[in-house]
Amino acid sequence: MSFADKYLKKQQVFPDYINTDVPENLGLVVTIPCFDEPDLVSSLKALWLCDRPSFNVEVIVIVNSGEEASEEVLKQNAKTIADAQEWISQHKDEKLQFYLIHQPNLPKKSAGVGLARKIAMDEAVSRFNKIGHSHGIITGYDADSSCDTNYFTEIEKLFKKYPKANGANLFYEHPLEGDEFDELIYNSIAQYELYLRYYMLAMRFAGHPHAFHTVGSSFAVTADAYIKQGGMNRRQAGEDFYFLQKIIALGKFYEIKHTRVIPSPRTSDRVPFGTGKAMSTFVNEGISNYKNYNYAAFKDLKVFFDRVDDFFGVDYDTFINKLIVELPGPVRSYLKEDNFFEALDEINNNCASIDTFRKKFFGAFNAFKVLKYLNNVHEQFMEEESVIVSAKLLLKDLGITTKGVYSAKELLEIYREYEKTH
Numbered sequence: 001m002s003f004a005d006k007y008l009k010k011q012q013v014f015p016d017y018i019n020t021d022v023p024e025n026l027g028l029v030v031t032i033p034c035f036d037e038p039d040l041v042s043s044l045k046a047l048w049l050c051d052r053p054s055f056n057v058e059v060i061v062i063v064n065s066g067e068e069a070s071e072e073v074l075k076q077n078a079k080t081i082a083d084a085q086e087w088i089s090q091h092k093d094e095k096l097q098f099y100l101i102h103q104p105n106l107p108k109k110s111a112g113v114g115l116a117r118k119i120a121m122d123e124a125v126s127r128f129n130k131i132g133h134s135h136g137i138i139t140g141y142d143a144d145s146s147c148d149t150n151y152f153t154e155i156e157k158l159f160k161k162y163p164k165a166n167g168a169n170l171f172y173e174h175p176l177e178g179d180e181f182d183e184l185i186y187n188s189i190a191q192y193e194l195y196l197r198y199y200m201l202a203m204r205f206a207g208h209p210h211a212f213h214t215v216g217s218s219f220a221v222t223a224d225a226y227i228k229q230g231g232m233n234r235r236q237a238g239e240d241f242y243f244l245q246k247i248i249a250l251g252k253f254y255e256i257k258h259t260r261v262i263p264s265p266r267t268s269d270r271v272p273f274g275t276g277k278a279m280s281t282f283v284n285e286g287i288s289n290y291k292n293y294n295y296a297a298f299k300d301l302k303v304f305f306d307r308v309d310d311f312f313g314v315d316y317d318t319f320i321n322k323l324i325v326e327l328p329g330p331v332r333s334y335l336k337e338d339n340f341f342e343a344l345d346e347i348n349n350n351c352a353s354i355d356t357f358r359k360k361f362f363g364a365f366n367a368f369k370v371l372k373y374l375n376n377v378h379e380q381f382m383e384e385e386s387v388i389v390s391a392k393l394l395l396k397d398l399g400i401t402t403k404g405v406y407s408a409k410e411l412l413e414i415y416r417e418y419e420k421t422h
Contacts, residue, residue, distance in 0.1 A: 004129040007227040012122045013115070017101045018060070022130045023094075027055025027137060028155060029124035033116035034063045034143040036073045040080050041087045044098060046146040046262075052095045053156040058127065061143070062101040062120045066111030069104070077104070112236030117216070117243075121232050125223050134224040135163070139170075140240065142217035144264035154259035155220055166225035167247045168254040170218040172261045173416060176409055181265060184283060189265035190408040191290040191387055197415040198391045202298040203370060205394060207305035210248045210367050216240035218261035221247050245367050257420050290408075291384040293374045295393040300328035301373065312357045316345045330377040337376065340365065391415065 030047060034040055040061065047059055061084065063077050081102055088098045101123065106115055121138055128136035137159055141147075151170075158168055174189045175181075196213065204211035216239065226232075229246040233239050247253060267283055304327055311319060319341060324332055335341065343364045351357040378384060391411045392402045400418065405411055 002129045002132050003134040003224065004125050004227050007231065008122065008126055008129060011227075011231050012126065013119055014103065016126050017123055018099050018127065022127050023056040024131055025056045026058060026127060026131060026133065027053065028057045028139065028152065029127060029136065030057065030059040030139050030141050031117060031120035031124055032059065032061045032141050032143050033113050033120060034061050034077075034080060035065060035113070035116065036076050037063075037080055037143040038076060040084050040143045043141070043143055043145055044084065044087060044091075047141075047151070048091055048093075048096065050096075050147065050149050050152045052093075053152045055156065056094070057096045057152055058124075059096070059098045060101065060120045060123055061099070062103055062116050062123075064103045064106055064111070064116045064119070066108055067105045068108050069111075074104070077102075110234040110236075112234070112239075113216070114233050114235040114237075114239030117239060118232035118234060121226060125226060125231075128223040134222070135159075136223045137220050138223060138226060139220045140216050140218070141261070142263060144266065145217045146262040148259045148262075150259045151261070154256050158254055158256050159220075159222075162252065162254060164252055165222065165254055166250045166252045167219065167221035167244070168256050169213045169215065169244070170220065170256045170259060170261050171420065172213070172215055172218040172263055174263055174265045176412070185265050185267070187408070188283060190412050194391055194408045194412045194415060195290060195292050195387045197412070197419065198387060198394060199293065201398075201415070201419070202293075202295065202390070202394050203367070205397065206298045206302040207308075208301075208367070208370060209362055210245065212244070212248055212253060212255070214241040214244040215261075215263070217263045219244055220256070225250055241367075249363060249366065290387045292387045292390055293378065294382045294385045295390045296382055297330065297374055297377050298394075300331050300377075301370070303328055304331045308358060308361055309354060311344060311348075311361070312351070312354050313348060315348075316341060319344060330381045331373075333380065334373045334376050338369070338372070340369075 032043065044059070063081050065073055065077055081100060084100055088100065091098065101120070103119060117140065124138045128134070137155060139155065155170070159165055174193050176186050176190055178186070200211055200213055219240070225247055229250065232243050235242060307323070307327070310323060314323065324335065327335075344361070347357060347360045347364060351360060388406070388408060388411060392405070395402050395414065398418065400414065402411065402414070405414070
């Protein structure tokens with residue numbers, strides 16, 4: 001019995017698509033959801049140009065559509081398949097194999113990027129299961145992304161350095177200039193990526209241990225961690241955030257900073273939120289000064305997280321009557337509204353050590369709670385502020401001067417460099 005038999009029997013949506021023998025040295029499977037994508041071949045070319053690692057690599061693309069997909073989408077998918085099949089037939093390498101899955105008519109209720117990723121990642125698990133390789137690496141990638149040529153080798157390096165790693169994210173950079181898009185697109189993506197980096201680093205500055213990027217085109221997990229957390233969800237948007245938060249909670253999650261995934265900055269209405277949708281909003285509404293979560297909300301959260309150890313072993317009444325009054329008002333209000341005190345009481349009743357308490361505390365006040373808290377306090381206590389203002393305030397607290405820096409692009413370059421070196 002292999003490591004994933006039970007998972008596949010219970011969770012795999014469709015029988016195996018790929019019936020070729022699995023190389024004994026298979027170490028990495030790249031999974032790519034593909035829907036209404038006109039330029040899949042460019043993404044495959046980027047992977048083909050990558051330096052080969054010591055193990056074999058497979059790339060699984062799932063061209064998918066829902067049962068109510070338009071004729072236009074079906075025609076594009078058919079063209080994508082024909083173009084990709086022709087390209088694959090001309091690019092053969094024992095160490096790097098490409099597979100194309102076509103799955104139309106996905107049920108309306110669940111058709112979308114989450115289910116597509118799940119099908120491809122479950123297929124990857126099945127491939128590793130056949131050779132009993134529970135620590136095989138599965139990466140998420142997108143059909144409109146590119147990458148640096150050391151993509152495979154840097155992933156291999158990380159998982160060799162940390163053999164017990166459950167997962168990692170990869171450094172990503174959207175293009176900020178070029179001839180492919182209008183200047184409006186490049187200016188907009190600079191603001192949006194700055195927001196993503198600001199949000200993650202502000203959460204990390206506040207002291208949350210689960211503060212990592214959760215971008216669908218730039219993550220890696222082991223097959224074992226994937227099944228341990230129940231596999232990919234079927235969400236039609238935000239699937240990457242929800243999935244990766246479960247992997248991050250396992251611990252032993254790392255960052256791969258010496259290679260890049262290069263996601264597309266193009267607009268898209270294929271999902272209700274995410275980069276493509278955000279870009280559509282920027283362009284359609286002509287947003288030149290993006291508003292995001294006020295930095296004060298993260299500063300208040302830091303006061304709360306800095307006191308975590310003080311909450312260990314305290315009884316419910318002590319926390320309610322003494323400790324809570326020392327917290328910022330917006331935090332107090334949210335904790336009361338969310339009944340977090342009851343959760344804290346239960347955690348203390350089931351913890352014998354401070355280390356266990358911290359783990360359970362941030363398991364309860366996880367990244368979803370942070371997002372809920374931010375939305376709550378912005379509804380009741382504070383206004384959103386310009387991402388440029390927020391980003392500069394955080395950099396000041398990180399000890400970085402921003403005198404003379406005024407544009408999102410300039411700030412983004414500072415944020416990118418800070419993340420690479422910290």
